[in-house]
Amino acid sequence: MRIGCPKEIKNHEYRVGLTPESVRELTANGHEVWVETGAGLGIGSTDADYRACGATIQPDAKTVFDGCEMIVKVKEPQAVERAMLREGQVLYTYLHLAPDPEQTADLVKSGVTAIAYETVTGPGGSLPLLKPMSQVAGRMSIQAGATALEKANGGRGVLLGGVPGVLPGRVMVIGGGVVGFNAAQMAVGLGADVTILDRDPEVLERLGVHFESRAKTRFSNQANIEQMICEAELVIGAVLIPGAAAPKLVTRDMLKCMKPGAVLVDVAIDQGGCFETSRPTTHAEPTYVVDEVVHYCVANMPGAVARTSTYALNNVTLPHALRMANLGWKAALKANAHLAEGLNVHAGKVTYKAVADELGYDYLPVAEAVN
Template identity: 55%
Template sequence: MIIGVPKEIKNNENRVALTPAGTQELVKNGHTVFVQSMAGAGSGFSDEQYTLAGAQIINNAAEVFAKAEMIIKVKEPIEQEYKLIRKDQLIFTYFHFASYEPLTNAMVESGATCLAYETVERSDRSLPLLIPMSEVAGRMSIQEGAKYLEKPLKGRGILLGGVPGVKPAKVLVLGGGVVGTNAAKIAAGMGADVTIMDINLDRLRYLDDVMPKNVHTMISNDYNVRELVKDHDLIIGGVLIPGAKAPKLITRDMLKTMRPGTVLVDVAVDQGGCIETCKPTTHEDPTFIIDDVVHYCVANMPGAVPYTSTLALTNATLPYAVRLANKGWKKACSESAELRNGLNVVNGDIVYKAVADAFNLPYTDVKKYL
C-alpha cells in the first residue's frame, strides 16, 4: 500500500502521525511511505531520519495526498485539505465529526473512507487510540490551569498547592475517565484539594481506593455540580461519550455563581465541549473571559508537547496502521471489531450512528461495505 504522511497545518500543531521507527516498520512490511518535508520537525524528527528509515520525502502536501492510498494524520483535515482528499482514499486520523458539521459534510462529499482514532473501541469499551492523548491532555489540564490561576493571567491569584499556613486551591474534575483520572492525579501531586465527579458509582469506588487522601469523590448530577462550582478555583471538564457531542455539565448561568478568576479547562472541546460557554481556542490565543471566569479551551492541547505526544500516540496507532496497510481497510475491519468501530464515513455514507444523530443525517449500517 502507498501511505502518505502530510505535515499538520492546524494552528500550533507540532505532532506528526508517523515516526521514523513507524516508517521503518511499514517499509519492512513491503509498503511505500511518502512523508511531506518537515512533517516531523516539530516533534524532533528530521527528513534525514525518515529517509534512513525508508521513506520518500515529498515537498508539498498536494503531492502526498495525490500519491497515497492511505493518509495517516494526527488532527482532522482542515478546509484547505478538503479538496485534496479523494474518493476511495483511506484517511486514518482524529476526526471528532460530531463537533463540526462542515467537516462531516466535506468528508461525505469526498467519497473517502474515514477511520477515526477516537472511535476505535475494544470490547471492554476502552478507546485505545484516544487513551494516550487523553492521558496527555488530562495531565496538561492541571499544568495549564495552574498557570492561568496566576493574577497576571486574570486568574484568582492562588497557588495550586498552597503553602504552610495557607490552604491549597480547590480543583473540581468532571469525569472519572482517563482525562479526569490523570488530571486528579497531577492536581493531587501538586498538593491541591481535589474533587472528582462521575455518574458511575463503581468507578468512584475504584478512584476512592487508588487516589491519595487529598482526592475526594462525589456523584455527578446537576445539583452537586451547581453547588461545587461556587467555591472551586480550577474546574476541569473531562467527560466523553464516544463519537458523540459531550453533554453540557456547566451551563451559562453557573458562571455568575463562580468567584472572579475561576479557571475552566474544557478538555472535551474536541467533542463540542462540556461547558456551555466553551468555544475552541488555539495555543496562540488560548483563553477568553466571560463573567470574570477564565476559559481555556484549546482543541489540540497535546500539540504543545509534541515530542511526548507523538511518541505516545504512535505507540498506539502503529499496530493498527500496519494491519490496515497489510490487509486493506475492508478485510482489516471485517476481521477486527475494534477497527470496524473506527469507521465513521464510507463512500459518502455516515456509518457511525452518533455522528449521523448529531446532525440529523441519514445513517447507513457499516455492514453494507464489509
C-alpha cells in the same frame, strides 16, 4: 500500499502522524511511505531521519494526498486538506465529527473512507487510540489551569498547592475517566484540594480506592455541580460520550457564583465542550474571559508536547495502520471488530451512528459498508 504522512497545519500543531520508527515498520512490511518535507520537525525528526528509515520525502501536501492510497494524520483535516481527499482513499486520523458539520459534509462529499482514532474500541469498550492523548490532556489540563490561575494571566492569583499556613486551591474534576483520573493525579501531586465527580458508582469506587484520602469523590448531578463550582478555583471538564457531542454540564448561569479569576479548562472541547460558554481556542490565544471566569479551551492540547504525544500515539495507531496496509482496509475491518468501530464515513455515507444521529445523516452500518 503507498502511505502518506502530510505535515499538520492546524494552529500550533506540532505532532506528526508517523514517527521515523513507524515508517521503518511500514517499509519493512513492503509498503511505500511518502512524508511531506518538514513534517517531523515539531518532534525533532528531520527529513534525513525519515529517509534513513525508508521514507520518500515529498515537497508538499498535494503531492502526498494525490499520490497515496492511505493518509495518516493526527488532527482532523482542515478545509484545504479535505479538498484534496478523494473517493477510494483511506483517511486515518482523529476526526471528532459530531460537533463539526462542515468537516462531516466535506468528508461525505469527497467519498473518502475515514477511520477515526477516537472511536476505535478495545476490550471492555475501551478507547485505546484515544487513551494516550486523554492521558496527556488530563495531565496538561492541570498545568494549563495552574498557569491561567496566575494573576498576570487574568486568574485569581492562587497557587494550587498552597503553602504552610495558606489553604491550597480547590480543584473540581467533572468526569472520572482517563482524562479526569490523570488530571486528578496531577492536581493531587501538586497538593491541591481535589474533588472528582462522576455518575458511575464503579468509577467512583475505583477512584476512592486509588486516591484514598488524597482526593474526594462525589456523584455527578446538577445539584452537586452547582455547589462545587461555586467553591472551586479550577474546574476541569473531562466528560466523554464516544463519538457524540459532549453534554453541557456547566451553564452560563452557574458562572455567576464562581469566584472572579477562577478558571475553567474544557478538555471536551474537541467534542463541542461541556461548558455552555466554551468555544475552541488555540495555543496562540488559549484563554478568554466570560463573566470574570477564565476559559481555557485549546482543541489540541497534546500538540504542545508534540514529541511525547506523537510517540505515545504511534504506539497505539501503528498496529492498525499496518493491518490495513497489509490486508487492505476492508479485510482489516472485517477481521477486527474493534477497528471496524473506527469507520465514521465511507463513500458518501456516515457509518457511525452517534455522528449520523447528531448531524441528521442517514446511517449506514459498518457491516454493509465493508461488503
